[in-house]
Every structure is written in C-alpha cells, then in structure tokens.
Amino acid sequence: MAVNSLASLGGLADNSTSAAKDKSALGKDEFVKLLLAQIGNQDPLNPQDNAAMVAQMATFSQVELLQNASSRLDQLLLAQASSNQTQAAGLIGRDVRYKNDTVELGGSGSVQLGGTLKGDARNVTWTVVDSSGRTVRTLRQTDVPEGGIAASWDGRDDNGQRVPPGTYSFRVAADDGNGGAIDTSAEATGHVSGVSFEKGFAELVVGGRRIALASVLSLSEATTSATTN
Numbered sequence: 001m002a003v004n005s006l007a008s009l010g011g012l013a014d015n016s017t018s019a020a021k022d023k024s025a026l027g028k029d030e031f032v033k034l035l036l037a038q039i040g041n042q043d044p045l046n047p048q049d050n051a052a053m054v055a056q057m058a059t060f061s062q063v064e065l066l067q068n069a070s071s072r073l074d075q076l077l078l079a080q081a082s083s084n085q086t087q088a089a090g091l092i093g094r095d096v097r098y099k100n101d102t103v104e105l106g107g108s109g110s111v112q113l114g115g116t117l118k119g120d121a122r123n124v125t126w127t128v129v130d131s132s133g134r135t136v137r138t139l140r141q142t143d144v145p146e147g148g149i150a151a152s153w154d155g156r157d158d159n160g161q162r163v164p165p166g167t168y169s170f171r172v173a174a175d176d177g178n179g180g181a182i183d184t185s186a187e188a189t190g191h192v193s194g195v196s197f198e199k200g201f202a203e204l205v206v207g208g209r210r211i212a213l214a215s216v217l218s219l220s221e222a223t224t225s226a227t228t229n
Helices: 002-023 028-040 050-089
Strands: 095-099 102-105 111-117 121-129 135-144 147-153 166-175 184-196 203-206 209-212 216-220
Touching (some): 095 203, 111 121, 121 147, 135 147
Antiparallel strands (some): 095 184, 111 147, 121 135, 184 203
16 A cells, blocks of 8 residues: 555656646756857857856756756655655554544444543533534533543434434533533544555544544554444
C-alpha cells in the first residue's frame, strides 16, 4: 500500500514539475538559444545595447534560480510525504482515541455512543440525528462522573420503531443540575488495524473506518481489537 502511495506521490511531483515548466514563459535552454540568435543576427551598425544585455542576463539568472528552487521543493515534498507515511505505518497495532460524532447502524443490534465529560454531571443528554438533521432518538443519563462516558443506542426512534440502517450523527450535552453546562466531547476508541493512503494522505483504519490523523486525541498500547462504536 505504501509503495503504491509513494509511486502516486512521485507521479504527482512529476506532474507538478511538468506543470511548472509549462507555465514558465521562458526556460533557460530556450533563453540561451534566443540570446545567441539575437547576438548572431544583430545589426552591426546598431549592436545590442549593453544595458539591455545585462538585463537579459539577469532575467536568465532569475529563471534558473526559480527552476532550481522548484526542483528542490519537489524533492522536499516527496521526502516529507515518505516520512509521514512511515510514521503513520508505525501506529498499526496501537489503540487510539479520536474525535467522532457518527455511528454506523446495521439492520439489527445496538451501537455505542462515546464521549468525554470534563466534570461531574447531574444530567447527560445524547441526541441522535439522521442525515437530514432530524432528531430520531434522545437518551438521558443522571449522576455521571467526570471522564469517559458511553451510551447504548438500540437503533430505535423515540416511538420505539427501528430506524433504517445507515450513518447517524450524535451530540452529547451535560449540566450540573443548577443550570451550569459541563464541557463534553463526542469521541470513540478503537484499534488501529492499518493505514490507508488512497486519498493521497495517511488515514488510520479503525474498525473498518478511516480516521484522519488530525482527529486523533491520544494513542496507547493495544488493549482492544475493535472499535467500541
């Protein structure tokens, strides 16, 4: 997988370099040819002005510097991409806690909603919504201590009817019972079983899902073998 990704990145770099060359008004080889042609065909009675010649040579120098800088930048980007891929591959086999506010509901069974509570809460409310933003289920808990929290959703709406399989979002809110809000965050934990580079950047594969590295909150030694939701 990593080899294919590197090849892909290499192709992107080649395309980038080619695009840069195509966009250049004048390459250094073409510039030299034109300059020599200009000198060879100048009017002996009205030779090329020295100031103009100096200006053209300065332009040539700038073009060469820009092309060299572009080449070095491509090499740097490839090296950085390779380093990122190697580091991401090193996370396989670890347990991860990550930002997550969606669950995949199947045709039967329940799913777990997860999060973190930043203080002891009198009331915790979980709200499950469908793809259109409509609330399908509200779950409530009381006297929940600070730390990791979870709720089990049986896949039914507030009327007790089973909802269709698919992706559902959820929100979690909490208060102290006196009108004060308690900070919460929607999260999940799972086991990193692989790394995907199909989108051109590294994503962790956790329980069949692809997790962006920016969503990762913490990593730990493996204690589980699947996601909790």
